[in-house]
Amino acid sequence: MPRAFTPKVVTANRLLEGDAVWLTADDRWTTDMSEAELIEDEAVSQDRLLFAMGQADVVVGAYLADAKAGEDGPEPTHFREAFRTRGPSNYAHGKQAEA
Amino acid sequence: MYQYNDFDEAFVRERVAQFSAQVQRRIDGSLTEDEFKPLRLMNGLYLQLHAYMLRVAVPYGTLNGRQMRQLAHIARTYDKGYGHFTTRQNIQFNWPKLKDVPQILSDLADVEMHAIQTSGNTIRNVTADHFAGAAKDEIADPRPYAELLRQWSTDHPEFQFLPRKFKIAVSGSTHDRAVVRAHDIGLEIVEKDGERGFRVLIGGGLGRTPIIGKVAREFLPEADLLPYCEAIVSVYNLLGRRDNKYKARIKITVHETGLEEISRMIEERFSQIRPAFTGVDQQLLGQIKDAFSAPDYVAKDDDAFQIAYDNDPLFRAWVDTNVTDHVRDDHAIVSISIKTPGQTPGDATAEQMVAMAELAESFGYDELRISHEQNVILPHVARADLPEVHAALRDVGLAAANIGLISDIIACPGMDYCALATARSIPVAQDIALRFEELKLAHDIGPLKIKISGCINACGHHHVGHIGILGLDRAGVENYQITLGGDGTEDAAIGTRTGPGFAYDEIVPAIERLLLAYLDLREGEDETFLQAYRRVGMEPFKAALYPEKEKVDAA
Ligand code: HEM
Ligand code: SF4
Numbered sequence: 001m002p003r004a005f006t007p008k009v010v011t012a013n014r015l016l017e018g019d020a021v022w023l024t025a026d027d028r029w030t031t032d033m034s035e036a037e038l039i040e041d042e043a044v045s046q047d048r049l050l051f052a053m054g055q056a057d058v059v060v061g062a063y064l065a066d067a068k069a070g071e072d073g074p075e076p077t078h079f080r081e082a083f084r085t086r087g088p089s090n091y092a093h094g095k096q097a098e099a
Numbered sequence: 100m101y102q103y104n105d106f107d108e109a110f111v112r113e114r115v116a117q118f119s120a121q122v123q124r125r126i127d128g129s130l131t132e133d134e135f136k137p138l139r140l141m142n143g144l145y146l147q148l149h150a151y152m153l154r155v156a157v158p159y160g161t162l163n164g165r166q167m168r169q170l171a172h173i174a175r176t177y178d179k180g181y182g183h184f185t186t187r188q189n190i191q192f193n194w195p196k197l198k199d200v201p202q203i204l205s206d207l208a209d210v211e212m213h214a215i216q217t218s219g220n221t222i223r224n225v226t227a228d229h230f231a232g233a234a235k236d237e238i239a240d241p242r243p244y245a246e247l248l249r250q251w252s253t254d255h256p257e258f259q260f261l262p263r264k265f266k267i268a269v270s271g272s273t274h275d276r277a278v279v280r281a282h283d284i285g286l287e288i289v290e291k292d293g294e295r296g297f298r299v300l301i302g303g304g305l306g307r308t309p310i311i312g313k314v315a316r317e318f319l320p321e322a323d324l325l326p327y328c329e330a331i332v333s334v335y336n337l338l339g340r341r342d343n344k345y346k347a348r349i350k351i352t353v354h355e356t357g358l359e360e361i362s363r364m365i366e367e368r369f370s371q372i373r374p375a376f377t378g379v380d381q382q383l384l385g386q387i388k389d390a391f392s393a394p395d396y397v398a399k400d401d402d403a404f405q406i407a408y409d410n411d412p413l414f415r416a417w418v419d420t421n422v423t424d425h426v427r428d429d430h431a432i433v434s435i436s437i438k439t440p441g442q443t444p445g446d447a448t449a450e451q452m453v454a455m456a457e458l459a460e461s462f463g464y465d466e467l468r469i470s471h472e473q474n475v476i477l478p479h480v481a482r483a484d485l486p487e488v489h490a491a492l493r494d495v496g497l498a499a500a501n502i503g504l505i506s507d508i509i510a511c512p513g514m515d516y517c518a519l520a521t522a523r524s525i526p527v528a529q530d531i532a533l534r535f536e537e538l539k540l541a542h543d544i545g546p547l548k549i550k551i552s553g554c555i556n557a558c559g560h561h562h563v564g565h566i567g568i569l570g571l572d573r574a575g576v577e578n579y580q581i582t583l584g585g586d587g588t589e590d591a592a593i594g595t596r597t598g599p600g601f602a603y604d605e606i607v608p609a610i611e612r613l614l615l616a617y618l619d620l621r622e623g624e625d626e627t628f629l630q631a632y633r634r635v636g637m638e639p640f641k642a643a644l645y646p647e648k649e650k651v652d653a654a
């Protein structure tokens with residue numbers, strides 16, 4: 001049996017800065033994951049991924065990452081994706097410093 | 100030190116110009132990412148988790164004060180004020196912006212540096228013993244050969260699209276400080292009947308299939324170096340498994356073909372191409388050797404050293420761990436620890452880089468080295484100057500007296516930076532170092548090499564750590580596997596797994612249990628962890644690591 005689809009967000013890195021960004025429902029790229037579009041349907045996810053891959057002048061390496069609905073919006077389910085919302089653990093660099 | 104000739108200068112400048120245009124075309128949309136990615140990788144530019152990363156080559160780990168200052172300038176101007184020294188004697192900048200990279204490369208070219216062949220399926224930066232030219236046990240300085248290999252391999256048309264990356268290391272001493280047995284080609288300078296040559300090892304490598312290099316030639320005459328290496332690489336270029344990335348390294352080719360057969364093919368190829376090497380390479384080698392002649396040592400009376408050594412316990416402790424005998428009695432080799440407990444292994448700030456550059460210029464004949472153990476070396480310092488050097492290092496937080504001890508840990512960037520990582524390495528290294536600092540056991544434990552990688556690729560050399568730690572992702576949780584008994588020296592060995600891995604918050608206590616067990620079972624203070632492991636084997640350490648399981652088994 002095929003695995004049940006789990007909710008996803010579309011994420012990538014910005015071409016110029018290289019930092020992690022997420023795709024919003026209104027086709028923007030945000031540096032704040034909670035603003036991302038949480039996709040509950042597999043066909044929609046493929047559609048949104050294709051859209052993201054078409055934005056090669058803005059982002060690099062778009063992919064679908066698992067996510068779940070949180071109080072303020074989508075949240076990561078895997079530690080790798082959680083690090084991407086914050087930055088490295090050895091210095092207060094990256095997103096955790098910008099907040 | 101080797102200085103660029105007109106050809107080198109023009110070549111590097113041209114590459115900077117080419118890459119500047121490529122970046123421009125990527126930004127304006129005329130190049131797609133698929134087109135651009137191989138081009139940026141050829142220039143050492145990766146995309147990691149949070150930002151781009153630029154890997155800059157430090158050929159055979161040697162640089163001068165001016166170059167170190169320029170690295171500081173780059174760290175300050177285009178990055179976040181620091182750089183990361185790596186196990187391949189390179190430096191990585193973790194936060195460059197794409198648009199700044201051409202200017203960074205141009206700044207590097209100003210001091211004869213570049214990022215060429217620091218990535219991709221080419222012959223990578225050739226590494227060498229970081230004590231080259233200074234070590235007491237040295238037969239000959241390996242760097243002229245490393246430089247010859249670098250010139251031969253840079254942009255070599257036949258070797259730009261190898262089946263996989265290709266790494267060469269050269270050592271000139273009896274004691275191997277360059278991990279030559281974990282390289283695609285490892286070269287050891289040897290002497291036979293008064294003639295100089297190389298023991299050539301092939302097919303070593305770490306990664307998911309760790310293999311110790313095998314001897315292809317016990318003695319290769321010096322003059323045959325380039326044609327023989329060319330023969331090895333061209334045989335590999337034909338046989339290497341392009342169908343499967345995980346089987347593409349030469350270690351697998353050697354394994355699948357058999358040492359005897361591949362040696363035969365190499366010798367056959369060698370005899371074909373040897374006549375084409377008419378001696379120009381040897382003339383070149385002669386010129387290169389001149390560039391690496393020893394500095395004009397200034398003899399100094401070492402009274403100042405003795406007084407400080409007898410009276411200053413901090414200085415004495417630092418000398419005892421971080422200073423190594425030099426080929427000259429009145430000089431010494433200083434290893435600057437970039438491993439202050441609690442800091443990120445291998446990270447130096449711009450201020451620290453400038454301080455190290457100044458020390459090299461004032462006391463070190465303008466020479467610095469990057470070691471594969473992620474430390475910085477001043478290879479030639481008069482003993483008389485050591486107290487001043489130590490004081491200056493203390494001022495910038497670089498005087499940790501821990502070289503070769505438990506907190507001198509190799510750690511790859513892991514999941515704090517690396518896109519391929521399955522777990523973090525840096526905080527594990529930080530926590531182990533801090534814990535043993537707190538326990539004050541570092542000196543009791545003595546020589547110990549802990550090496551940590553954040554995934555199976557093994558950039559942190561965990562396979563050859565006395566204690567290796569490999570970070571994995573087990574069902575969405577960080578998990579750390581321990582290996583014991585690895586060794587990266589001339590007695591190279593791959594470590595053996597102890598058993599199930601440990602969670603992130605269990606790994607430091609596990610290492611503590613392991614080392615307390617070692618202190619209990621060793622035969623005396625002189626028996627190192629590695630010697631004890633070789634004597635008693637895995638079982639006592641397993642018992643310490645998995646006490647619960649022991650109880651269950653005994654019941
Ligand atoms: C962008 C970050 C990095 C990436 C993508 C990366 C990628 C890889 C990969 C894929 C391998 C396995 C190669 C194979 O077995 O065929 C590997 C091995 C290795 N890398 Fe890295 N690495 C990174 C960072 C580093 C760093 C920071 C160092 C230190 C300079 C390093 C040094 C090594 C070493 C020593 C090995 C093992 C020796 C070997 O088999 O080549 N890598 N790396
Ligand atoms: S070992 Fe893995 S995690 Fe560490 S730097 Fe290499 S590829 Fe990245």
